[in-house]
Amino acid sequence: MRIGVLGTGMVGRAISGKLAELGHDVRVGSRTASGDTVVFADAAAHGEIVFNCTSGAASLDALGAAGDLAGKVLIDVSNPLDFSGGGPALFTDTTDSLGERIQAAFPDALVVKSLNTINCNLMVNAAAVPGDHVVFVCGNDDGAKARTRELLGEFGWTPERVIDLGDITAARGTEHYLMLWLRLMGVVGGPSFNISVAS
Numbered sequence: 001m002r003i004g005v006l007g008t009g010m011v012g013r014a015i016s017g018k019l020a021e022l023g024h025d026v027r028v029g030s031r032t033a034s035g036d037t038v039v040f041a042d043a044a045a046h047g048e049i050v051f052n053c054t055s056g057a058a059s060l061d062a063l064g065a066a067g068d069l070a071g072k073v074l075i076d077v078s079n080p081l082d083f084s085g086g087g088p089a090l091f092t093d094t095t096d097s098l099g100e101r102i103q104a105a106f107p108d109a110l111v112v113k114s115l116n117t118i119n120c121n122l123m124v125n126a127a128a129v130p131g132d133h134v135v136f137v138c139g140n141d142d143g144a145k146a147r148t149r150e151l152l153g154e155f156g157w158t159p160e161r162v163i164d165l166g167d168i169t170a171a172r173g174t175e176h177y178l179m180l181w182l183r184l185m186g187v188v189g190g191p192s193f194n195i196s197v198a199s
């Protein structure tokens, strides 16, 4: 599959590296082309599926530079983290989310929020942590979520471990979970952990 990965940080590198290893045709997008990266617009144009792995504060600008996203599955991995006040905070409130802002700004893109609750190494290798821990998806288009689930399966997230939370407003919950995730990281002693859901 042709996939564009927007972002050259840890997440973009982990996702693009794994996708290439799996045999996908991947282009990584950045503000400036260099070495193995192209500009955001070229990576997005290349992809049938596009990952947003850019800094949350810059995601709307980065996606604006990405050009025409109409009809593309846009898997949004970003988080609205804000460290400007010293400690970690979010720049969205509980009636809003970055996933929703992205869907509103690019109404013809098929936005699926996923993987943002997990460290990047675990995102692409579910077996890195033992147990039946889970990953979430949410978004307004069922077809886009189905395609996202297929890719998640290639990363080791078997169907019963992918929880569909409904439409894109569920991103409020998965993004606010970051405040707990950051505390858990301190308690666990590192980023290699995840949650499971019992009922």
Ligand SMILES: NC(=O)c1ccc[n+]([C@@H]2O[C@H](COP(=O)([O-])OP(=O)(O)OC[C@H]3O[C@@H](n4cnc5c(N)ncnc54)[C@H](OP(=O)(O)O)[C@@H]3O)[C@@H](O)[C@H]2O)c1
Pocket (backbone or CB within 6 Å): 006, 007, 008, 009, 010, 011, 012, 029, 030, 031, 032, 052, 053, 054, 055, 056, 057, 058, 061, 062, 077, 078, 079, 080, 081, 115, 116, 117, 118, 119, 120, 121
């Ligand atoms: N680290 C994790 O394990 C983890 C886990 C879950 C979710 N996330 C989320 O995933 C996203 C990526 O995280 P990361 O740690 O890999 O990288 P990051 O440092 O948050 O973001 C790096 C990317 O953002 C782009 N960027 C920065 N400022 C920009 C601007 N003003 N305009 C346009 N683009 C800009 C950079 O572009 P250039 O390539 O041009 O420098 C780069 O590609 C974040 O939203 C983060 O919250 C991270």
